[in-house]
Amino acid sequence: MNQGLHPTAEPINKLIQELNKLPGIGPKSAQRLAYYLLRAPEEQARLLADAILSVKQEITLCSQCFNVTDSDPCRICRNEQRDQSKICIVEQPQDILALEHTRIYQGLYHVLHGAISPTEGVGANDIRIRELMERLKDSSVEEVILATNTNLEGEQTAMYLNKLISPLDIMVTRLAQGLPFGTELEYADDVTLTRAIEGRQEF
Numbered sequence: 001m002n003q004g005l006h007p008t009a010e011p012i013n014k015l016i017q018e019l020n021k022l023p024g025i026g027p028k029s030a031q032r033l034a035y036y037l038l039r040a041p042e043e044q045a046r047l048l049a050d051a052i053l054s055v056k057q058e059i060t061l062c063s064q065c066f067n068v069t070d071s072d073p074c075r076i077c078r079n080e081q082r083d084q085s086k087i088c089i090v091e092q093p094q095d096i097l098a099l100e101h102t103r104i105y106q107g108l109y110h111v112l113h114g115a116i117s118p119t120e121g122v123g124a125n126d127i128r129i130r131e132l133m134e135r136l137k138d139s140s141v142e143e144v145i146l147a148t149n150t151n152l153e154g155e156q157t158a159m160y161l162n163k164l165i166s167p168l169d170i171m172v173t174r175l176a177q178g179l180p181f182g183t184e185l186e187y188a189d190d191v192t193l194t195r196a197i198e199g200r201q202e203f
């Protein structure tokens with residue numbers, strides 16, 4: 001592009017371009033955000049930039065549950081008040097946020113970081129299943145709650161895990177009741193999610 005003819009200053013273009021790469025941010029929103037930041041106090045822009053950088057620099061994965069954390073093990077794994085006999089399996093760290101928000105579940109978690117999807121080339125070895133099985137091997141876990149999404153990938157993953165885990169003499173339950181097919185956990189409302197946890201059924 002001929003820089004001299006472009007109507008907008010290069011730093012603004014660059015910011016618009018970067019914002020446009022974010023999920024859910026189209027070109028119009030990117031433009032609006034860029035001009036908003038341009039007008040905002042420098043302090044606000046600095047806080048935002050710092051927050052983005054510290055997420056990248058300070059956040060790691062918990063070595064036990066693979067939740068995102070700034071200390072290892074994470075706050076949930078470290079908390080001795082939590083019920084160590086239950087592990088709830090979720091696809092993404094943000095699913096933990098949704099479940100914790102209901103305050104009904106007091107056990108531990110395990111984040112798979114994805115779901116099995118043959119169409120997208122994601123196999124069992126591409127998500128944290130091996131780590132889960134390792135964790136279950138010598139633990140006092142009595143119940144595993146499969147809280148993967150209720151879409152095709154989530155169901156496939158739940159079935160696969162059920163096959164692996166049920167021979168271990170651990171009860172496997174599936175959080176499904178009240179969640180319509182196709183639901184992504186992070187978008188489910190508190191009432192539905194609470195009902196889904198309370199009404200979980202043996203898989």
Ligand SMILES: [Zn+2]
Nearest residue numbers: 062065074077
């Ligand atoms: Zn953890």
